[in-house]
Amino acid sequence: MKAVVILSGGLDSTTCMGIAQKDGYQLYPLTFDYGQRHRIELEAAAAVAAHYHVSDQHQIASLDWLGVLGGSALTDQTMDVPSAGEEKGIPSTYVPARNLIFISLATAYAEVVGATAIYLGVSAVDFSGYPDCRPAFIEAVNQTLALATEVGVNDQKESIQVVTPLIHLSKKETIRQGIELEVPYHLTTSCYRGEAKACGKCDSCHLRLKGFAENGVRDPIPYHDSVSVNV
Template sequence: MNKKAVCIISGGMDSALSAKMAQKEGYEIIALHFNYGQRTQTKELECFRKIAKDIGAKKSYEVDLGFFEQIGASALTDMSIDIPTGGVEEGVPVTYVPFRNGIFLSIAAAVAEKHAAEALFIGVVEEDSSGYPDCRESYIEQMQKAINMGTKEETDLEIKMPLVALKKSEIVQRSLDLGVPLKDTWSCYQDEVKACGVCDSCRLRLRGFEKAGVKDPIAYQ
């Protein structure tokens, strides 16, 4: 029987690489995407579908989580809060969505249990991330313990974070090495046609490509 992995895929570069690594490790892929009212929801979904096809996902889930808009408190889901474009903020950025990864991992665990998957891949990056508390390795490790305590005895899920210690330039390079379709990934927080180039996520991405010495294949304003 094939070993199975649930891959959380946002449509961004990090999760695309994480899923490609799962494929290279020989896992049968169950692709999982969340629509949570984020500004670039349509574009991210389009990218997810292309990535899932590229990695030959055996099953895909597109889960709608409308309650994130009700909760608000993030510039990604509350249109009255501006996306910062001035560079690094102090503390946790306003683009942080409250407990997003915790909620994503909980749903992913349910999907993994259904399919008897043994691994769950998430593309969190600690060192080069935007200061989100739910991207820390120590937090994900605790979630793994909690998930295995709260599921059936035969469920023994490992949450894999293959990018957690990488820099963005290393992610770009590894993506190129493994043939990740970077043209089909999206990082911009606020625009869906052409990336803005000035939000935190665009800055991180552009800096990564620059340090890797290659040109980003997506269009910028």
């Protein structure tokens, strides 16, 4: 069995690598370079792929157009990355249609290599309010993949499916599962600001630190000296 894992180099996608491996899949990681300010995650993704001995299968797809398009604090350098809790509703760090685009390209990769699963590390519990992290979105995408792919048309019993093992888990539960699977969290990055040391202030850092603290475990990545990571 083969699975494409959409691998950002972050905590959630790396946990998905561990889960997909546990589920018995050959791993085909796919990382996107979309002009994100936190491009340090590309290095993290490569390190994670190497840890799982699948560097040869690791693809990095260029999506510069998303960076040029802007419209998000993650791709537009003129916009500030907000601190956790500063925004209500859909935050400025939402990248328009990002997961929809990622899944489309991951589907193409899956068809070429013969994978039947696409692992995506979205959560509808501890998340930033992004519309493309909801179960309804994933359900709709899977219905579409059954209609839009060769395997879906030719094999009525099986089609490529997006698998979201974290979608109903809190960050605490995700990290607990990752620890059990010996996921290499020390290789990951989550900070939206993309500096060598995590800021500890953005929403992504806040959720990550909270999850580790609730597990009674110290987050293994470096943070700015002003940030407390004690548990």
